[in-house]
Amino acid sequence: MAARGEFSSRMAFVLAASGSAIGLGNIWGFPIQVAENGGGAFVFTYIILTFLLAYPILMAELLIGRHAKKDTVSSMLAISSERTRPLAALTGVWGMLTASFILSFYAIVAGWMIAFFLAAGADMVGISDVKQWLTDFSLSRNIIFCVLFYLLTITIVSRGIAAGIERWSTRLMPMLLVLILVLIAYIATLPGAAEGWRVYLQPDFARVLDPKLVISALGQAFFSLSLGVGTMMVYGSYVSKSENLPKLGAIVAGLDIGIAILAGLLVIPAMYVALHNGVTIYNEAGQLIDSDGLIFNVLPALFETMGGAGAIVALLFFSLMTIAALTSSISMLEVPVAYAIERRKMPRAKAAMLVGLSILAVSVILIFNFNALFGLVVDLTTRYSEPLIGLLFCLFVGWVWRRDQILGEIKQGFEGAEHSLFWRIWPGYVRFVCPLVVLAVMAQSFLA
Ligand code: PFF
Numbered sequence: 427m428a429a430r431g432e433f434s435s436r437m438a439f440v441l442a443a444s445g446s447a448i449g450l451g452n453i454w455g456f457p458i459q460v461a462e463n464g465g466g467a468f469v470f471t472y473i474i475l476t477f478l479l480a481y482p483i484l485m486a487e488l489l490i491g492r493h494a495k496k497d498t499v500s501s502m503l504a505i506s507s508e509r510t511r512p513l514a515a516l517t518g519v520w521g522m523l524t525a526s527f528i529l530s531f532y533a534i535v536a537g538w539m540i541a542f543f544l545a546a547g548a549d550m551v552g553i554s555d556v557k558q559w560l561t562d563f564s565l566s567r568n569i570i571f572c573v574l575f576y577l578l579t580i581t582i583v584s585r586g587i588a589a590g591i592e593r594w595s596t597r598l599m600p601m602l603l604v605l606i607l608v609l610i611a612y613i614a615t616l617p618g619a620a621e622g623w624r625v626y627l628q629p630d631f632a633r634v635l636d637p638k639l640v641i642s643a644l645g646q647a648f649f650s651l652s653l654g655v656g657t658m659m660v661y662g663s664y665v666s667k668s669e670n671l672p673k674l675g676a677i678v679a680g681l682d683i684g685i686a687i688l689a690g691l692l693v694i695p696a697m698y699v700a701l702h703n704g705v706t707i708y709n710e711a712g713q714l715i716d717s718d719g720l721i722f723n724v725l726p727a728l729f730e731t732m733g734g735a736g737a738i739v740a741l742l743f744f745s746l747m748t749i750a751a752l753t754s755s756i757s758m759l760e761v762p763v764a765y766a767i768e769r770r771k772m773p774r775a776k777a778a779m780l781v782g783l784s785i786l787a788v789s790v791i792l793i794f795n796f797n798a799l800f801g802l803v804v805d806l807t808t809r810y811s812e813p814l815i816g817l818l819f820c821l822f823v824g825w826v827w828r829r830d831q832i833l834g835e836i837k838q839g840f841e842g843a844e845h846s847l848f849w850r851i852w853p854g855y856v857r858f859v860c861p862l863v864v865l866a867v868m869a870q871s872f873l874a
Pocket residue numbers: 446447448449450451452525528649650651652653655657754755757758
């Protein structure tokens with residue numbers, strides 16, 4: 427067991443778990459959802475849902491993982507009863523498949539980010555046909571950069587917890603924060619930015635309870651905290667028993683929200699600067715251009731209008747995106763890799779390579795059938811699988827896992843937990859409130 431690996435410090439865990447949480451979902455997904463769903467109203471609902479629903483589920487995953495200190499399937503079995511074993515195993519496997527399918531589409535998008543990063547470089551040295559190829563949607567470009575992104579992800583995961591995931595998360599996450607702050611500060615100085623700030627920060631309270639907005643905010647909260655696939659469970663399994671988990675979980679959730687909000691302060695004002703510079707951001711119907719159009723057309727068009735500074739800003743922006751994607755993709759790959767190591771007794775390097783390449787094969791299928799499959803896989807995994815698996819995690823913690831064992835687990839690193847506010851509220855919450863709210867929101871989404 428000693429060979430399993432563990433994060434070397436509290437900070438290492440916080441950076442790795444927030445590295446998983448903070449990704450394209452924060453920097454790309456969140457600002458776009460905000461723009462499409464009534465500005466500040468979405469921000470408001472999202473923050474409420476994260477604290478009321480996503481944080482309790484994050485805690486369920488972290489606690490199960492640290493209790494069992496095993497891969498997701500074994501961890502689910504460890505908290506199950508005799509009768510619920512098959513369902514526990516199924517939940518673990520389903521989570522693992524969902525993590526793999528999320529990686530299969532995420533890596534394609536991350537590959538585009540690398541291509542756009544290099545395109546900014548090509549622009550600086552003036553090789554415009556290379557730039558053209560890098561920014562055009564072609565099979566060859568999509569495959570080459572997707573493969574490159576997998577190689578980066580596989581290399582990091584094959585090094586293990588401390589020398590791979592932890593080392594790279596602690597290097598990349600501070601860089602991400604600096605990049606985002608520099609970009610916000612620069613964009614804020616440009617004409618048009620103030621209008622963006624206004625739209626972003628002024629909630630239209632009439633829309634807060636709009637069902638479409640609530641469903642989108644729930645999906646975003648789950649995806650953004652990497653819930654319902656077992657990633658947080660595996661990361662939890664590498665946390666030392668001497669850490670106060672409810673506190674660490676709250677820090678991770680706080681950082682995730684914080685970076686999403688910062689990303690909004692970057693992307694929304696940037697859109698309005700683009701509008702000011704004559705770039706189209708609304709279509710004929712008066713709706714915001716769709717989400718990939720925004721990142722891959724509007725922002726590059728904006729960078730073009732900035733003259734000499736544009737290429738540097740583009741370079742910084744797409745490196746920010748690539749870093750954010752990488753610290754998330756390693757956490758997705760770790761879920762099936764941990765399973766292959768612990769249940770199939772494979773050496774780590776071999777497991778990372780084999781599992782990574784198998785998921786790459788799925789990505790290639792998606793690339794070849796982009797229009798038919800890409801959106802479908804995104805929807806099936808993020809809109810349905812993640813909330814349903816999150817629901818199952820709650821049911822296991824709320825109804826199957828023995829209460830005294832749960833308390834025992836929380837008390838490790840958190841003495842006096844039984845007198846805390848957390849222990850007074852959280853168990854009832856995962857038992858009743860979370861499952862009901864997830865069900866209600868999902869039912870709404872079928873009816874809506
Ligand atoms: N939380 C990541 C993001 O916001 O981009 C996405 C993600 C990472 C989802 C890891 C699922 C996962 F297991």
